[in-house]
Amino acid sequence: MLRTEGLGYWYQDKEQPLFQDINLEFEEGQSYAILGHSGTGKTTFLSLIAGLDKPREGDIFLNDRSLKQIGLTNYRRHDVAIVFQAYNLFNYMSPLNNLLTAMAITNARHAGDRGYAQRVLNDLGIGDELLTRNVQRLSGGQQQRVAIARTMCCDAKLVVADEPTGNLDEDNTKEVIDQFQRIAHDQQKCVIIVTHEPDVAARCDHQYRLENKQFVQLD
Numbered sequence: 001m002l003r004t005e006g007l008g009y010w011y012q013d014k015e016q017p018l019f020q021d022i023n024l025e026f027e028e029g030q031s032y033a034i035l036g037h038s039g040t041g042k043t044t045f046l047s048l049i050a051g052l053d054k055p056r057e058g059d060i061f062l063n064d065r066s067l068k069q070i071g072l073t074n075y076r077r078h079d080v081a082i083v084f085q086a087y088n089l090f091n092y093m094s095p096l097n098n099l100l101t102a103m104a105i106t107n108a109r110h111a112g113d114r115g116y117a118q119r120v121l122n123d124l125g126i127g128d129e130l131l132t133r134n135v136q137r138l139s140g141g142q143q144q145r146v147a148i149a150r151t152m153c154c155d156a157k158l159v160v161a162d163e164p165t166g167n168l169d170e171d172n173t174k175e176v177i178d179q180f181q182r183i184a185h186d187q188q189k190c191v192i193i194v195t196h197e198p199d200v201a202a203r204c205d206h207q208y209r210l211e212n213k214q215f216v217q218l219d
Helices: 042-049 072-078 095-106 114-123 140-153 170-186 198-202
Strands: 002-009 019-022 031-035 057-062 080-083 158-162 190-194 206-211 214-217
Touching (some): 019 057, 019 214, 031 042, 031 170, 042 158, 042 190, 072 080, 072 095, 080 140, 095 140, 114 140, 170 198
Parallel strands (some): 031 190, 031 206, 080 158
Antiparallel strands (some): 002 019, 002 057, 206 214
16 A cells, blocks of 8 residues: 655755665555654654655655655645644544544545544544533543544545554553554554554554664564
């Protein structure tokens, strides 16, 4: 589904890249974890495959089409869903309206379907009493569930998550990773998670560690 060819990135000096000549493949129906110490470039890599930044060298392909051909704006709108550690919800909206807005913006097939959005939120533990509450009045775990529900309601087949459990306790972390696994296996999406937690990575189908400017497969 998604692959990188000769991918490289550096800030100022090409002789000091974060990573270089990266050739990886990611498939639908599978979850992937990317581990690495702070500063190794794992979040930068995620920003590249999410279409938030451009590589310095190499290319990224979605179903054999270069992101350059697809266009980053079009790619971000239709092909990739991003879950941020800080949730990045519409803070002035309710969980239900967050989902409805995301579906409208991306022109998802369930756009406008309040019942569908409600069912997805209910399945993730956001009960009817929370559907219309301002998201800022929800707990961190609840807000992260809303962010995950948003990816489930949109049609993007690629889901990338940056430290999605970094602000959560152990119980919420387990539940969130369970949901990502359901997204991968039940919805046949490709899920790529950047994390510094080995226990989180171990729950994914495949694990990579970014070290010495290369990705080392661990599984």
